[in-house]
Amino acid sequence: MSKEDIAAQRATEWREALRKEKKNKDRIEIERVKMRELDPEYRITNNEEVNCGLTTEQALREASRCLDCPDPQCMQGCPVNIFIPTFIKNIERGEFLEAAKTLKMTSALPAVCGRVCPQEKQCESKCFYKLKLGKEPVAIGYLERFAADYERESGKMALPEIKEKNGIKIAVVGSGPAGLSFAGEMAKAGYSVTVFEALHEIGGVLKYGIPEFRLPNSIVDVEINNLRAMGVEFIADCIVGKTISYDDIHEMGFKGIFVASGAGLPRFMNIPGENLIGVMSSNEYLTRVNLMCAAQDDSDTPVIKGKRVAVIGGGNTAMDSVRTAKRVGAERAMIIYRRGEDEMPARREEIHHAKQEGVEFLTLHNPIEYLGNEKGKVTAVRLQKMQLGEPDASGRRSPEPIPGAIETIEVDEVIVSVGVSPNPLIPNAIKGLEISKKGTIIVNEETMRSDLNDLYAGGDIVRGGATVILAMGDGRRAAKAMNEAIRNNKL
Numbered sequence: 001m002s003k004e005d006i007a008a009q010r011a012t013e014w015r016e017a018l019r020k021e022k023k024n025k026d027r028i029e030i031e032r033v034k035m036r037e038l039d040p041e042y043r044i045t046n047n048e049e050v051n052c053g054l055t056t057e058q059a060l061r062e063a064s065r066c067l068d069c070p071d072p073q074c075m076q077g078c079p080v081n082i083f084i085p086t087f088i089k090n091i092e093r094g095e096f097l098e099a100a101k102t103l104k105m106t107s108a109l110p111a112v113c114g115r116v117c118p119q120e121k122q123c124e125s126k127c128f129y130k131l132k133l134g135k136e137p138v139a140i141g142y143l144e145r146f147a148a149d150y151e152r153e154s155g156k157m158a159l160p161e162i163k164e165k166n167g168i169k170i171a172v173v174g175s176g177p178a179g180l181s182f183a184g185e186m187a188k189a190g191y192s193v194t195v196f197e198a199l200h201e202i203g204g205v206l207k208y209g210i211p212e213f214r215l216p217n218s219i220v221d222v223e224i225n226n227l228r229a230m231g232v233e234f235i236a237d238c239i240v241g242k243t244i245s246y247d248d249i250h251e252m253g254f255k256g257i258f259v260a261s262g263a264g265l266p267r268f269m270n271i272p273g274e275n276l277i278g279v280m281s282s283n284e285y286l287t288r289v290n291l292m293c294a295a296q297d298d299s300d301t302p303v304i305k306g307k308r309v310a311v312i313g314g315g316n317t318a319m320d321s322v323r324t325a326k327r328v329g330a331e332r333a334m335i336i337y338r339r340g341e342d343e344m345p346a347r348r349e350e351i352h353h354a355k356q357e358g359v360e361f362l363t364l365h366n367p368i369e370y371l372g373n374e375k376g377k378v379t380a381v382r383l384q385k386m387q388l389g390e391p392d393a394s395g396r397r398s399p400e401p402i403p404g405a406i407e408t409i410e411v412d413e414v415i416v417s418v419g420v421s422p423n424p425l426i427p428n429a430i431k432g433l434e435i436s437k438k439g440t441i442i443v444n445e446e447t448m449r450s451d452l453n454d455l456y457a458g459g460d461i462v463r464g465g466a467t468v469i470l471a472m473g474d475g476r477r478a479a480k481a482m483n484e485a486i487r488n489n490k491l
């Protein structure tokens with residue numbers, strides 16, 4: 001169905017809803033659904049997914065809250081403009097497979113986005129309930145997950161329509177959400193797409209960063225296998241810029257290249273003691289635990305299983321690290337963050353879950369030094385206590401040290417999670433590619449094209465650390481622009 005058909009259908013439905021105004025009054029009295037979650041004491045003993053999804057009854061009831069607004073602001077809040085009221089009304093009518101189909105028109109990974117997107121800052125923040133009624137928004141993310149899971153579990157996963165192969169080869173560097181979304185769109189348009197991935201697993205941060213208890217790998221694998229079924233080829237263990245070069249890609253006959261190599265370079269704070277044994281980045285920690293099974297007793301390269309673990313930072317990566325540490329056996333797992341809880345960039349749900357799991361929050365504390373023993377192992381962290389001052393450029397109140405207020409706490413492991421930068425390998429390996437001071441690839445924001453005619457880029461390599469849905473949106477826009485450039489003989 002075309003966008004126009006969907007819009008027309010929605011308009012008809014809305015007119016019907018208006019005629020039934022009383023029904024809308026009933027709708028707004030319904031309370032937002034609560035998703036069942038695993039009990040905290042049980043879940044910290046394993047890696048099982050914490051959120052259990054909605055039952056069919058819950059989904060039908062929640063879908064019936066949606067007012068199907070004539071000018072749905074929720075769609076404006078979604079970086080890939082999912083037809084939100086349409087898919088929710090599909091659910092309300094019990095047409096769950098149709099709902100999944102609607103989602104897939106604009107989102108390559110609905111089961112993933114339904115789980116990890118910050119809906120509270122995006123679509124749900126623009127919901128009529130929230131903006132105009134001061135009530136809890138429709139649980140758009142939960143419903144997205146419901147429809148995608150229903151389709152997967154039904155065994156009736158439909159592949160999108162794929163145009164006849166046009167014989168044109170396109171290369172993708174990196175298999176995270178940006179690369180996957182781009183690959184899917186180009187495969188649909190008839191191109192022969194090959195994705196080169198540096199690691200042995202396909203999926204980027206979805207696999208090596210976000211833990212199983214938030215996003216099971218089996219869900220990501222289904223989406224990847226769908227792309228395989230659409231003809232996308234994946235080549236793992238291939239580092240572009242080392243294993244093969246940009247020139248090699250041209251020689252292999254690829255007409256266009258989409259770089260989606262992410263921002264996998266961890267940042268540190270450059271404070272004394274960061275080289276002590278037991279101090280590591282969250283990238284290293286999570287990759288080793290998630291991708292290399294380093295927390296298992298029989299691992300050849302075991303990760304340190306600290307009993308008193310300090311995680312420095314307040315983002316999703318910090319929450320994932322501290323909750324992983326808890327599951328790996330930490331007795332005391334702490335978040336150390338220099339601002340207050342309101343300023344934390346992590347999803348509220350993650351903060352809530354971490355607290356339920358017994359994680360301690362030392363907000364308004366900033367590490368200034370790590371102390372170690374004679375064997376070079378970390379034993380303690382010195383913390384400067386902070387207070388909040390005026391808002392800074394990010395709009396958040398900036399942390400200021402309280403003179404003389406210093407505290408030392410014992411730790412045997414520190415995980416530093418204070419941000420990431422793009423890996424310089426690709427930018428350095430491609431001559432003439434325009435790079436920002438932050439090391440990101442500079443592109444035209446509409447087309448995602450770089451200063452090199454055949455090189456497009458998107459996701460974290462362009463934005464620095466961002467989100468799954470923004471990376472996917474970039475992939476979609478880049479595919480549309482590259483397809484147009486090829487069709488118009490501009491590439």
Ligand SMILES: Cc1cc2nc3c(=O)[nH]c(=O)nc-3n(C[C@H](O)[C@H](O)[C@H](O)COP(=O)(O)OP(=O)(O)OC[C@H]3O[C@@H](n4cnc5c(N)ncnc54)[C@H](O)[C@@H]3O)c2cc1C
Pocket residue numbers: 116117118173174175176177178179196197198199203204205206209210238239240241260261262263264286316317320347423425426458459460461465466467468469471
């Ligand atoms: C722990 C963690 C938790 C997060 N939680 C959330 C969340 O809850 N919600 C959310 O929306 N976002 C979250 N994010 C952010 C989100 O995952 C990223 O913004 C998103 O994955 C970026 O996608 P990408 O495709 O640009 O890059 P990535 O997912 O980083 O994928 C890049 C891929 O490129 C590969 N690569 C790199 N260099 C090369 C090369 N030279 N050759 C070949 N391959 C290469 C890498 O190995 C990697 O697989 C989280 C991030 C982390 C680290």
